Amino acid sequence: MQKYVLKKSVVNHNKTLDPEFGKDLNPSQREAVFFGKGPLLVIAGAGSGKTKTLVHRVAYLVNQGLDPKSILLLTFTRKASAEMTRRAIDLLDARCSNVSGGTFHSFANIILRRYGKLIGYPDNFIIMDRGDSEDLISMIRKEKGLAKTDKRFPKKGTIADILGKAVNRSSTIENTIIKECPQFLDYKDEICEIQKAYANRKKEMGLMDYDDLLVNLLELLKNKEEVRNKLNNYYQYILVDEYQDTNMIQAEIVKFLAGKDENVMVVGDDSQSIYSFRGANFKNIVDFPKIFPKATIVTLEENYRSAQPILDLTNAVIDGAREKYSKNLFTKRSGNIKPLYVETKDDNEQSQFICQKILDLREEGQTLNKIAVLFRSAWHSNDLEIQLKSADIPFVKYGGIKFVEAAHIKDVVAYLKIALNPADALGWQRVLNLWEGVGPKTASDIFELILQNRNNLTLLNLDKYKSKAFYPALKKLLAFIFINKSQSKPTKIVETALRLYKPYFEEKYDNFNKRKADIDSLITISERFKDLESFLSELALEPPDTTQIDSVAETEDEEKMTLSTIHSAKGLEWHTVFIISAVDGFLPSFQSLGDMEQIEEERRLLYVALTRAKENLFIIKPNMANKKASYMYPGMQFSKLTRFLDEKSLIDNYTEKLILVNDEEDEFSFDNALPEPNFGGRKYVF
DNA sequence: TATAGCCGATTTTTT
DNA sequence: ATCGGCTATA
Numbered sequence: 001m002q003k004y005v006l007k008k009s010v011v012n013h014n015k016t017l018d019p020e021f022g023k024d025l026n027p028s029q030r031e032a033v034f035f036g037k038g039p040l041l042v043i044a045g046a047g048s049g050k051t052k053t054l055v056h057r058v059a060y061l062v063n064q065g066l067d068p069k070s071i072l073l074l075t076f077t078r079k080a081s082a083e084m085t086r087r088a089i090d091l092l093d094a095r096c097s098n099v100s101g102g103t104f105h106s107f108a109n110i111i112l113r114r115y116g117k118l119i120g121y122p123d124n125f126i127i128m129d130r131g132d133s134e135d136l137i138s139m140i141r142k143e144k145g146l147a148k149t150d151k152r153f154p155k156k157g158t159i160a161d162i163l164g165k166a167v168n169r170s171s172t173i174e175n176t177i178i179k180e181c182p183q184f185l186d187y188k189d190e191i192c193e194i195q196k197a198y199a200n201r202k203k204e205m206g207l208m209d210y211d212d213l214l215v216n217l218l219e220l221l222k223n224k225e226e227v228r229n230k231l232n233n234y235y236q237y238i239l240v241d242e243y244q245d246t247n248m249i250q251a252e253i254v255k256f257l258a259g260k261d262e263n264v265m266v267v268g269d270d271s272q273s274i275y276s277f278r279g280a281n282f283k284n285i286v287d288f289p290k291i292f293p294k295a296t297i298v299t300l301e302e303n304y305r306s307a308q309p310i311l312d313l314t315n316a317v318i319d320g321a322r323e324k325y326s327k328n329l330f331t332k333r334s335g336n337i338k339p340l341y342v343e344t345k346d347d348n349e350q351s352q353f354i355c356q357k358i359l360d361l362r363e364e365g366q367t368l369n370k371i372a373v374l375f376r377s378a379w380h381s382n383d384l385e386i387q388l389k390s391a392d393i394p395f396v397k398y399g400g401i402k403f404v405e406a407a408h409i410k411d412v413v414a415y416l417k418i419a420l421n422p423a424d425a426l427g428w429q430r431v432l433n434l435w436e437g438v439g440p441k442t443a444s445d446i447f448e449l450i451l452q453n454r455n456n457l458t459l460l461n462l463d464k465y466k467s468k469a470f471y472p473a474l475k476k477l478l479a480f481i482f483i484n485k486s487q488s489k490p491t492k493i494v495e496t497a498l499r500l501y502k503p504y505f506e507e508k509y510d511n512f513n514k515r516k517a518d519i520d521s522l523i524t525i526s527e528r529f530k531d532l533e534s535f536l537s538e539l540a541l542e543p544p545d546t547t548q549i550d551s552v553a554e555t556e557d558e559e560k561m562t563l564s565t566i567h568s569a570k571g572l573e574w575h576t577v578f579i580i581s582a583v584d585g586f587l588p589s590f591q592s593l594g595d596m597e598q599i600e601e602e603r604r605l606l607y608v609a610l611t612r613a614k615e616n617l618f619i620i621k622p623n624m625a626n627k628k629a630s631y632m633y634p635g636m637q638f639s640k641l642t643r644f645l646d647e648k649s650l651i652d653n654y655t656e657k658l659i660l661v662n663d664e665e666d667e668f669s670f671d672n673a674l675p676e677p678n679f680g681g682r683k684y685v686f
Numbered sequence: 687t688a689t690a691g692c693c694g695a696t697t698t699t700t701t
Numbered sequence: 702a703t704c705g706g707c708t709a710t711a
Contacts, residue, residue: 103701211701277698402700407703436690565700567698568699
């Protein structure tokens with residue numbers, strides 16, 4: 001295990017806070033930033049300078065002479081954490097780079113590597129991603145013969161959902177089934193059985209899923225006093241961002257971390273809670289003063305992001321919400337351009353409109369990285385992506401399928417996992433199944449053999465397989481497993497794994513040349529890590545998104561526009577925002593329609609999307625009645641505007657309607673007949 | 687008994 | 702593109 005040595009940091013004590021520090025904050029922000037000791041709840045509306053306030057708070061605390069490491073800043077993504085640290089450094093000095101921070105999960109990972117032994121985990125445990133969990137569940141389901149009993153037995157993904165929600169909502173399996181999918185209530189005993197087997201197998205194999213990271217951290221804090229005391233002494237101030245998206249387990253973790261001093265500041269906006277499907281509970285905000293009765297509450301209501309007409313619409317949308325902390329955003333920013341609303345005949349026309357508009361904006365001198373297109377589900381942008389490519393407009397897409405979820409990356413990672421932790425049955429299954437003549441049965445036989453002898457390689461008797469074609473491969477694989485992990489750099493291990501994988505890789509995928517680029521990226525990423533364990537943890541906790549992969553591949557950082565799911569757009573802002581597929585059934589998603597709470601969450605989702613825009617906001621509603629989704633779900637029309645904008649005629653009152661006129665000549669020529677790009681214009685004819 | 691291969695159905699959001 | 706189920710084959 002890597003040893004960390006405390007280095008005396010060279011701190012420039014000459015540089016003190018700018019006398020102007022805090023002058024540009026409004027009174028509420030100032031109250032939060034200069035707050036003394038004790039619990040503090042900051043209710044921060046969209047665009048109200050939430051990040052700015054947190055960053056100033058960090059700088060203020062560090063400048064008070066506090067050891068930066070003793071400040072723990074828990075954020076929703078690692079990106080957010082890095083961004084805040086960077087801004088704090090700008091504001092004060094390099095001391096801020098030592099602030100402790102990360103996501104709840106990455107923090108749990110660090111603590112559990114060190115203290116996990118106390119609750120029976122090896123320090124080389126492997127973090128399972130969602131796919132790994134499903135694979136293990138599927139394996140158990142097959143072993144128990146549950147797959148065959150009845151066609152209607154839930155699929156692995158559904159079971160994973162049920163188990164995960166039960167944990168994250170601190171509820172029972174039975175209640176979760178009743179709430180989520182009552183049609184499977186008959187199988188509650190079987191699902192409980194799977195749950196037990198799943199928990200046992202994970203422990204045997206040294207695996208933790210995302211939920212285990214939180215649950216086990218909480219267990220340490222709750223039941224291991226020495227750990228709790230250590231952490232309480234170490235972390236003097238706890239700051240939590242996006243508190244509305246924490247679940248009950250996380251709230252308890254915060255409670256224990258705060259300790260007796262209760263120096264804990266949480267920041268959140270109940271109107272932006274969009275992760276309840278993951279067990280997040282925005283009532284955590286309401287309950288904060290119950291957990292910390294001494295809590296001070298500060299509300300930030302002034303919006304610095306959006307022009308007034310945009311804000312008028314967003315306020316109106318969230319006004320329809322059933323439950324919320326009452327707050328009303330206002331801005332001093334002028335602006336007379338109303339959000340623009342466009343109806344198109346289908347998604348193809350929607351894409352054409354966007355391409356055209358973006359070319360206009362570029363003409364005007366607007367840079368592409370100030371433009372974003374937002375949507376409910378990753379696949380909603382499929383058509384747009386094709387058209388952007390053919391129009392030669394560069395973009396990056398956030399959300400949807402991730403790099404590490406691709407089959408070929410999972411293959412390579414499986415090699416690495418079994419090298420780090422030979423007890424990992426899932427990794428073995430995946431690797432052994434690559435071989436001709438090996439299916440699930442043979443793979444698990446081989447795995448059993450290895451497991452029994454893994455402490456003494458010389459006892460391993462492989463004679464059984466001597467006649468098989470895969471025998472030499474098996475020999476080579478075992479040699480790979482027992483290489484010295486602590487001495488080899490991750491990149492070396494990846495390269496060794498790739499030598500073993502290559503023949504199967506080229507056999508398995510027709511388009512292996514295209515996939516090769518991903519493999520190269522994996523090598524590049526591995527170079528950042530000093531050991532295999534941290535590399536694999538990072539892949540599970542902060543999977544690289546397409547941007548990082550692209551920037552590895554391309555040296556030039558060309559300007560690109562952003563396509564993003566609304567979830568992934570959280571916390572960001574753009575000059576111009578297009579919200580596409582504002583169709584009832586798309587947003588809200590038809591999957592959410594059965595449940596009032598879920599529909600309310602969809603409303604908040606739209607609210608988050610709308611509040612990303614600073615100056616220009618486009619809302620586009622294609623008619624999707626004749627598209628694929630509609631024959632899959634016969635009851636749905638997919639032709640009406642989203643209910644959240646339809647109610648009380650919000651569209652009529654708060655937006656300007658653009659009329660698209662089909663130019664008869666050839667299919668669609670946009671180049672002629674376009675009026676001067678002018679967002680105040682009444683009509684948009686093409 | 688185990689595997690390979692084919693076909694058809696399905697696609698919310700994410701640490 | 703991927704998953705799960707079915708069938709032919711060794």
